[in-house]
Amino acid sequence: MEKHSVSRLIGAPPGYVGHDEGGQLTESVRRKPYSVILLDEVEKAHQDVFNVLLQVFDDGRLTDGQGRTVDFTNVVVIMTSNLPGDPADFFRPEFINRIDDIVRFHELTRENMAPIVEMQLEAVRHRLDDRGIELDVSTEAINKLADLGYDPAFGARPLKRTIQREIVDRLAMILLSRPVEDDSVAEVDVVDGQLEVRVRVPAHQV
Incomplete structure (x- = not known):
C-alpha cells in the first residue's frame, strides 16, 4: 500500500482531485458506523497508513478530507499478516500496544x-x-x-x-x-x- 493510499482512505484534501468523493474508509464508516473492517496483509501498508490507524485505535475517530469527524468507536478492526516471526519485531511498539489481541495461526501439516x-x-x-x-x-x-x-x-x-x-x-x-x-x-x-x-x-x- 503506497503513501497516496492515505488519500483513498480519508479523502483528498481541498483543491485536490476527488475531494468531493470522501475517503473509502471514512465514508464507509460514516454511513455504517457499526462495521467490521478487514485489513489484509497489513504489514505491506505505508507508514503513513499506520499513522492513520494509530489515530483510529487511540482516539476512536478520524477527520476526513472534508473536515468531518468520523466516529470509529463502534468499529471492529481485524488485520491479517503473513509475517513469519513475532509481530513485535516488525510493527512499532505504539502500534502493537493498541491491538487488543493477536491470534497466531500455525502452518498446516x-x-x-x-x-x-x-x-x-x-x-x-x-x-x-x-x-x-x-x-x-x-x-x-x-x-x-x-x-x-x-x-x-x-x-x-x-x-x-x-x-x-x-x-x-x-x-x-x-x-x-x-x-x-x-x-x-x-x-x-x-x-x-x-x-x-x-x-x-x-x-x-x-
Whole structure:
C-alpha cells in the first residue's frame, strides 16, 4: 500500500482531485458506523497508513478530507499478516500496544489434512444427495486425497482442485455416460495405490 493510499482512505484534501468523493474508509464508516473492517496483509501498508490507524485505535475517530469527524468507536478492526516471526519485531511498539489481541495461526501439516478433506467432501456429498446418490469414501481414499491435496508451501490450497480432478470430474463422466437411479452409491477407494471412483447401483436394479 503506497503513501497516496492515505488519500483513498480519508479523502483528498481541498483543491485536490476527488475531494468531493470522501475517503473509502471514512465514508464507509460514516454511513455504517457499526462495521467490521478487514485489513489484509497489513504489514505491506505505508507508514503513513499506520499513522492513520494509530489515530483510529487511540482516539476512536478520524477527520476526513472534508473536515468531518468520523466516529470509529463502534468499529471492529481485524488485520491479517503473513509475517513469519513475532509481530513485535516488525510493527512499532505504539502500534502493537493498541491491538487488543493477536491470534497466531500455525502452518498446516499433513496430519491436519484428513478433517479438511472430509469438510471439502461434504460439498460433493450435498450435490450428490440432490440427485439421490450417496457418497461413500473409504479411510484409505481420504488419506490419499490428503496426500495429493497437501503442499508444504501452500497448505491445503491445492485440495479443492484435487477433489475436483480426482472425484468430481470422474463422477461427472460416469453420470453422463449412463443413467443412474436413486439410491445408487458413489464409492471412492484406493486400488493398487490409485484412487478409484465407481457408482454401485442398488440391489433392485441389478
